[in-house]
Amino acid sequence: MSEKYGIIASFPDTPSFFHAAEKVRDAGYKKWDTYSSFPVHGMPEAQGQPRSKVPIFTFVGGITGFIVGLVMVWYMNAYDYPLIVRGQPYFSPVFPFPIMYELTILLAAFGTLGGMFLTNLLPQHYNPLFNSDTFLEVSGDRLVIAIEARDEQFDPVTTRQFLEEIGGTDIEEVSA
Amino acid sequence: MISDTKNTQGNKVGMIALIAGIVGIVIALFGFKQGWDAGEVRPIMSWLIALGFWLSIVVGMLFLVQIWYVFHARWPTIIRRQCEHCMAALPYLLLLFLPLLAIPIFHENAGLLWKWMDGNNAMPGQITVAGDPLYDWKSPYLNIEFFAARAVGIFLVFIGIAALLRKWSFDTDTTGNVANTHRARRLSALGLFLCAIGATLASIDWFKSLEYHWFSTMYGVWFFAACMRAALASIIILCVILAAKGYLKGILKQAHRYDIGCMMLAFTVFWAYISFSQYFLIYSANIPEEVFWYNIREKNYNGDLNSWWWVSMGLIFGHFLTPFLLLLWYKTKVVMWRTVVVAVWILAFHLLDLYWNIIPGKVVTMDTTEGYLVRQFSITVYDVAALIGIGGICIFAMCRSMKKAEPIPVRDPNILTSLNYTE
Structure with missing residues (x-):
């Protein structure tokens, strides 16, 4: 050795x-x-x-979160179990916006954390x-x-x- | 470092601005007079839009300077001085506000612009303002005497705080007295409260009360967000011009521009958050006395999409999405011309945002079944004239102030940190 x-x-x-x-x-x-x-x-x-390449991970995470939120609300409220709430349409980009927004932030944060670990080659216990x-x-x-x-x-x-x-x-x- | 670095090109720019300002104001006031005589409000709205546009920039800078003082921010010290120069425009803006205040006092229809000011004005639904229960409830706040007192009070708060901050900052240049910085910091802690109340009341009185039926608790915050965006966009344009042609050459660093760019991104998100929250709450509650404000910004009374629908879409995609995506990129914040393009873009859409908030209203008519028409989007000669006119006076005031004081606060305790600032 x-x-x-x-x-x-x-x-x-x-x-x-x-x-x-x-x-x-x-x-x-x-x-x-x-x-x-x-x-x-x-x-x-x-x-x-x-x-740093970390912003790319953040951006991809954010976009993924946005789309996941959109699709999730559409699937639940308009496709799988159509439900009328407050006399508003089954689906519109307006009312699921808080969910899309929160998931954007959540997955962007996950992307940032994961991207930081990946680009720093962490965890690395031995050198x-x-x-x-x-x-x-x-x-x-x-x-x-x-x-x-x-x-x-x-x-x-x-x-x-x-x-x-x-x-x-x-x-x-x-x-x- | 004292007199030879003071702004000398400013004389010429100031004179050009003054001439353009006077010409613009004469044309705009001619329109104002036409509208006054004919009882037609659109040329008067041009004045309100232009005043709102320039006032929002200066008030935003007033907020910025106080926020920097309160947080003891060292890096923007050189930029703070440019904001202080711009704040010299506030007394002129008070003067330029007086024509609007003359309407309730001298015009035969006191409610020509703000229709609640005259009880005889007709509202949709074959009632008058005086016979309107909603006005009755709101009249302890919405009456001409209190309105005028508030307008004067708002301007006095802005002018007073700006004058004190300017005086202390300029005094430090000659005496080097650190007590000035402490004083300014203490005043800012109080001043932020006063300015927040002032800006909220200003937006409610001058913009929101155009449709006095409406309710929204977000409106003051919307105006604050709009002010901050306008101020940040303007200050970066001003600083880049001063760094290219004027006295900030070699002083304004990439790090300063980057940080202003970051704040532009932050307030782009903030503006969208506030504007969307206002829409979202009203959409969710779906109460007629609130939703009409958005309805007329989307549809005519017969349900057809109107010109405001396109403006609304323009605001969503142009005032939020485009600058948001562009400002996410690091390069946009550090490459000078890209930052300036985004800043000009934001200012243009900020103006459109003011149009969207001010112009649409229900114009009462007995011809239609609903009894109203929506005033549609248009850009008139008087809009342009008022913008150039009031803007020219503001720029003149700024150039005049630049001659009086040092280009940067040379003896400020934080000046070295600001000059040596890196990312």
Whole structure:
């Protein structure tokens, strides 16, 4: 089990960490990430991450809820058991609107929650990075960039050199 | 940073606005006079619509500024100053309201516009206002003296709060006195209540009482929602213009525009929620003295769909669905021209919403079996003239205020947070 997961490098302060991330992005690496115990403003852009896909899940959930509410009321009040209420028609888009509206919100919220879990690859109980004692200090004050071995550009020698060039210290390989 | 950054192009824009305003007002008042002499109310409604349109924008900004103060919002500090400039239009709007107040005082038919003001006016069903039990019940509120007192009171509340907020904010520019911010915040807590009551009474008196038979408890909230949408759309257009051609160049950031865009989305939903709730409650209860208000906005007395049905559909799909779907997209809120297109769209439909609320009414006639006709949708020359006229005066007032004070509140305690604001 000596297969490599990747290489990690630490950075002394937030600015060098931030600019190192920009250099990794510009070098064309895809399978890598930054780790810190606090949010670094602008890091998603420095990492070249595209905009979140969660709104799509929200939108699809919302539309589904709207249609489900519409069809449900039509099925119950106009098709399966036609019922006259207050002398109004069996079906109209007006009176089931609260139901359509509530289901839109409910399923949009479910879509958001589910989309967040899916796009964050959660739940994830284990990560090979935990094998490194250096990496565990990230929950203290360490700032770490990890480039994974499954990246196409990854090479044990040149990637290590690259991380040294951009100012990384305590560079070590992490086994899978 | 003091005098050289003050608005100099504003002089020219202000002069053009003033000239356009005076020309527009002269034409609109000519129409007003024609209507006054002929006893024809439509040209007078043009004035009411235009006044309502510009007043809703300024009152919405008054609400916005107070909400920002109360919530201690730091990011809109640079935008707040632009709202304060626009609030300078309020005293002019009071002046422009006076022609409407002249009708009950000087016209032979005091109820030419608001028909409950004259007991001799005929209502459908071969009765007069004086013989109408519903008017009898509502007369402690709907009488000319109380109406005039309320109108003056409403304007004094708006003008007074706006003047104090402006004075304290401008004073901070020179003295840097933080106490001004605290004062403004305390006033806003009270002012929001007063302005909410003021806007509610204004909408009930000026728009809703055109059909005084009607009942709706949502109407004030509808007007508040409409004001907020109009104000947010206007402020984003104004800020983008100032960032492109004027003194906000390099100051207005994407983050500011994004947040205003988010509020536009929120109030689009809010407006739809309120407007639909009003419809839904009346639809569900199905009581004749309430549903007629929606009936005349859909059908003529003989059951045929009328022009208002198309306007109603236009409001549902144009004033809610289209801006709602567009504003859901992140790009709409950050790409400048897209935000402006949506803002102009919202303003246009806000105007249509006012038409829809103000113009339809039962015009009494003895020719038809039901005794009334519905006044149909139309856009007249006087509508356009009044809009340009009153708008020109408002823009003139804004430009005049821009010359007096700093473009942004340079010594406000929150100015740095606002300048460095990021998403």
